[in-house]
Amino acid sequence: MRTYLLAVLLALCTATAVAQAVTGDVICRKELKTSNNCYRLYKPDRQPVGLVVLLPKYGEDANAFQRFRIVQLLAQQGIASIAVSHAGYLFDDDLPALLAVVKDVAAAEKIPAGKIVVAGISAGGTGALRYVQHCAINDCGALKPAAVVSVDAPLDFEHWWNSQEINLRRAHPDSHLDESKTILEVLRMAMGGSPKDARAAYRARSPFLASEPDGGNAKLITIPTRLYTEPDISWMLENWKHDYYTSNAIDQAALVLHLRALGNTRAELITTSGKGHNPDGKRNPHSWTIVDEEELAQWITTRLSE
DSSP states (O other), X not given: OHHHHHHHHHHHHHHHHHHOOEEOOOEEOTTSOSTTOEEEEEEOSSOOSEEEEEEOOTTOOTTTTTTSSHHHHHHHTTEEEEEEOOOOSOSTTHHHHHHHHHHHHHHHTTOOTTOEEEEEETHHHHHHHHXXXXXXXXXXXXXXXXXXXXXXXXXXXXXXXXXXXXXXXHTOTTSOHHHHHHHHHHHHHHHSSOTTTOHHHHHHHOSOOXXXXXXXXXXXXXXXXXXXXXXXXXXXXXXTOXXXXXXXXXXXXXXXXXXXXXXXXXXXXXXXXXXXXXXXXXXXXXXXXXXXXXXXXXXHHHHHTO
């Protein structure tokens, strides 16, 4: 029995060692005048077969994914990853800055051409899809992503604007009214006004517009796409005083439906229940924790091997 226990312990220690990614310091490109100019690199113990670009929620830094397993799971598959500091991805300057960071890392780590996946949560998910669209328009060459993942992101900026107006009209004190005011102000600044006043800007920058017959920029998303959301509407009604109109779940489902209509047969919607939590354990459906990281790591590995 003692020999068996020692063998099990050794196996566990070995598995842990294999799963650990080698991390470097946070590196900042100070010449890039955007908030997403810093990143932390996670490396496997061998030559990487691909690179995953991880984009966090707005307000989080390049350490945002330290607490999640995804970087270790990818390293175990021989895949490098970088966690980039936050941006809202409402301004066009954020995209060339992200491309510059990805270019630096891909060159330094000798990432094979086309072996890049972009994944993000919330504003980072918005950025992941905007990066795909930016590359479709501007030809990123070897940095063109092979697949994209977005977790509960605002994707239809017109719907985002309208949902915040709805929330403010309802004026329930527990519905994050200050956040709605801030979102409207930022959209007004970034786009030049409301969707009615600045239609061209919303069409140019929104990853998707359900009100447009062609879906706006949706046609630029032709690669394997995964969208995650946890539409726990009963919990949201009780705790956040939000419903489907004021959640991001609508955007995820509508975009997947539109992508499939456009011929993207590898557009997937993944819905979850009861998985979203903050690091302190507090319930939060708008969280990276809704992702099954082991299954996602395998999905990414498969996409990079195609």
